[in-house]
Amino acid sequence: NHGSGVIVRENDGIYLVVTNDHVLISGAEHCIESAGGGFYQGFHLPMINDKVDLALLWFKSERGIEPVAHFASSPAAVIEESIQIVLATGFPANQRYEERAGLTVPLLKKPLEGGYNLTYTSDIDKGMSGGGIFNLNNELIGINAAHQEALWDATWTYQSGEPVAASLNKKLDLVAIGLNIISIDKVLKAIAIPSSEMIEDAEEADICLKAG
Secondary structure: OOOOOEEEEEOOEEEEEEEEEEHHOOOOOOEEEEOOOOEEEEEEEEEOOOOOOEEEEEEEEOOOOOOOEEOOOOHHHHOOOOOEEEEEOOOOOOOOOEEEEEEEEEOOOOOOEEOOEEOOOOOOOOOOOOEEEEOOOEEEEEEEEEEOOOOOOOOOEEEEEEOOOHHHHHHOOEEEEEHHHHHHHHHHHOOOOOOOOHHHHHOOOOHHHHOO
């Protein structure tokens, strides 16, 4: 599958990437192409909460410094702000990097199935899933997950399993849907750091280097 992602941490050449779980194929090799043109083999980090459409990959690089996203300084305040201008970023399938402006729209009082809890008006295309959503201070406030489907009616349910009302379903068809920075931060706090054995395996891997 093709998808986008955001580098959210770096420590001694080990980079951590957040994306959507739905863009990964279980058991497959994961190749990461960085914004600077580097190719790396990505290693999947298991997560405790599998009810959220988030996935974490890590890779090792000794070729240079890859850019790391800056989190919103006050995540709760950012999310609670009713309307703000945002830039949704990512790589549409077979296209170059894109930034799509939009506004956050407060439609959800509780998360949808997949943990989705951020709605906004940016025009998202397939392939941009997992791409970062940034505010005007260049701070990460979330990631993309689903684009608008105005051509047909989607049937959403809440994370609790309760169906979403028909009136809200119609509104959700008209906006992009993602996961906010609070959800991402919770996942990052619950993961295990890659072990030395995992890092040694990464040093031996070359499938993505050949692909590049």
